[in-house]
Amino acid sequence: MSLRIEDKWIWDFWLATNEDEYHLFYLQAPRELVDPDLRHVNATVGHAVSTDLMKWTVLDDALGPGLPGAWDGLATWTGCVVQNGNGWYMFYTGASRVNNEIVQSVGAAKSTDLTNWSKVPGPLISADPRWYETLEEKDWFEEVWRDPWILTDEDGLHHALVTARAKDGPPDGRGVVGHATSPDLLNWEVKPPLSTPGDFGHIEVLQLAAANGGHALVFSCDAERVSSARRARLESEPEDATYLLAVRSPLGPFDLEEARPALPINMYSGRLVTRLDGSLVWLAFVNHNEAGEFVGELSDPIPYEAEWSP
Secondary structure (H helix, E strand, C coil), X not given: CCECECCEEEEEEEEEEECCEXXXXXXXXXXXXXXXXXXXXXXXXXXXXXXXXXXXXXXCCCECCCCCCCXXXXXXXXXXXXXXXXXXXXXXXXXXXXXXXXXXEEEEEEECCCCCCEECCCCCECCCCCCECCHHHCCCCCECEEEEEEEECCXXXXXXXXXXXXXXXXXXXXXXXXXXXXXXXCCCEEECCCECCCCECCCEEEXXXXXXXXXXXXXXXXXXXXXXXXXXXXXXXXXXXXXEEEECCCCCCECHHHCEECCCCCEEEEEEXXXXXXXXXXXXXXXXXXCCCEEEEECCCEECCCCCCC
């Protein structure tokens, strides 16, 4: 495997490129927990660097949870990194407990070197009950607002694509692409979702990637969160999968019904990565082995092959 840490599981990840070096940020938790389901509430953000996406040097951790009771006091979850002038912002998911239920919000940390990070007072973006399911009126096991992906349009306006659940729709199919905008990366206005509910209970680890002369929306969903409506259209039972959806516009609307699995079933939270030479490859974490046991390692680069055009 490309990256295995002997005493830690690793799973969701995101990358930034600085000159000739890839910076990998990833969720991690101690293997001594034994039960991999416990990793989610024990997650911190690790950091490694590479020049070839194959050999990684592990550095000091990038982020950990805030103080008990803080908006990110339970755990720090998936995010992304964007450059801003001479510095960088890491947008990440903060998880907290409210009335013993998990609430997710999006915040940020800043850095001048991609190594030393300081948190910005947060949260910066939270679910708006006008359009999104929140703790007060939810039909799910948590308030979903996580895994931000940041892009900037031609006019310089920043957009956050966020894993969310719509306020309305079938309870097992409310997973949508949430949306917010900002002029400065710090002050955000939540907007209506960029997709309609129907196919997924939730979607995870969003990415909007340039591919094939157009754009691709990448996300993941575990099998048990695929809606009954989508199952009825499938010829076989769904698997945990990384999905790819060719899109005409980076801001949708996104028809999630058209998304299709893109990687082997044991690979999850896949990301399309642009190499320094401009070529595309997949990275993913190894979700399980042939016995169905959780693995928690980063894959080697996987060739990118696609037959679609924008």
